[in-house]
Amino acid sequence: MGQRTYNPSVLLHNWFEDLTLDQDVIKDFIAKKERGELLIQKMGSYKEILLDKTELAKSCDGYVHFGDAVILINPGTVDKNAANIHPFRHPMSLTMNVDQSRFLTSTKIDSPCEVSGSLELGPTIRNTFVISSVDGSCDGDPLRYGQSFALRTLEGVAGQLYLTSDIKLFLKFARKSRMQLVNLTDQLSFLSCWQVLYLDPQMRLEYDGYPVQANVKVLISHTRTNQALAALPKYSFWTAFGREYEITANTFYDSHRAEEDLNHWVIVTGDPGVPHGTLFQAPQPICKDENSKEKHPRASPDYSTQQPTC
Incomplete structure (x- = not known):
């Protein structure tokens, strides 16, 4: 029993x-x-x-050229002592926000692909973009203020996608802020055209048509909608690479009708002396004459036919 x-x-x-x-x-x-x-x-x-490291273009003359591999960094609030006026923000780079499930079924990034702001500032496949021509300019020609261009991801696994935006629609907007959507697509069109604008609005017309300086603060404006690229630290989400932030196309103005630092970007080039290095926050290049006096950008040489040499 x-x-x-x-x-x-x-x-x-x-x-x-x-x-x-x-x-x-x-x-x-x-x-x-x-x-x-x-x-x-x-x-x-x-x-x-x-996360493989990439080599950025080495700007020998201090300017941005077509064909250059660069990263776009929103410098954030650099002065920590000004936190009582503006909340301190860390710099962040424009980067691809890849859907993991889609990547596992393909050998390269598929279109469309989201973008986000990452605190990783080193050059990798995720955040490296190529300055591409949309008007027939040749590689090596300087990019000029007010000239339309495209931002393209690298070839190969990055998919050779173009940074694209369009007006906000009822069912097409940024998922957090509900502002104008920015993403990556495989079609080069008018929606993929951007312009670099000089930061100071009072001097913007003076600089129009002159070469864009690398490693200084500028505005990246969408050609069709006239909205500036913006990094929004207020809206964050989790990705496979940690917490990242929303990128949108929307111009934020302060009380003086000048663009806020949410719209400020630095087109960062490589450091010739450091492998995989960058010149982020490097001093602004200054052209000097024989008497060591600073020159106005209008007095700079004509780079329309000059090729960069090291």
């Missing part, structure tokens, strides 16, 4: 079939692991690929 008749070692029903299926599952798991096809392995590979 009370003695157990059956225990787990007793073979009942289709025991051999169940045992064979379990062994097949284990064999399939081992085979996928050896081929690197497990989801956790793909996720690790996905992050390593997108």
Whole structure:
């Protein structure tokens, strides 16, 4: 009485079939692991690929040129002592926000792809963009204030996508702020055209048509909607790379009708002396004459035919 008749070692029903299926599952798991096809392995590979270091263009004359590989950084609030006037904000770079599930089924980034602001400021595949021509300008020609251009991701795994925006629609807007959407698409069109504007609105017309200086604060304006690219630290979300921030196209004005620092960007080039280095927050290049007096940009040489040389 009370003695157990059956225990787990007793073979009942289709025991051999169940045992064979379990062994097949284990064999399939081992085979996928050896081929690197497990989801956790793909996720690790996905992050390593997108975080590969890149080399930015080395600006020999201090200007931005077509064909240059650059990163766009919103410098944030640099002066911590001004936190009582403006909340302190860390610098952030414009970067691709890749959907993990879509990347696992493809060998490159598919269109459309979201963008975000990342606190990672080093040059990687995620945040490196190429200054591309839309008006027939050749690689090596200087980009000029007020001239339309396109921002393209790198070739290969980055998908060669273009930074694009359009007017806000009822079902098309930024998911957090509900402002004008900015994303990456594989079609080069008028919606992919941007312009660099001089930061000081009182001197903006004076600089129009002159080469864009690298590593200084500028505005990136969307050609069609005339809205400036903005980084919004107020709206954040989690990604596979940590907490990142929303990027939108919307011009924010202060009480003096000047663009706020949310719209300020630095087109960052590479540091010739440091591998994978950048010249972020480098001093503004100044042209001097023979008597070591500062020159107005209008007195700078004509770069329409001059090629950069190191």
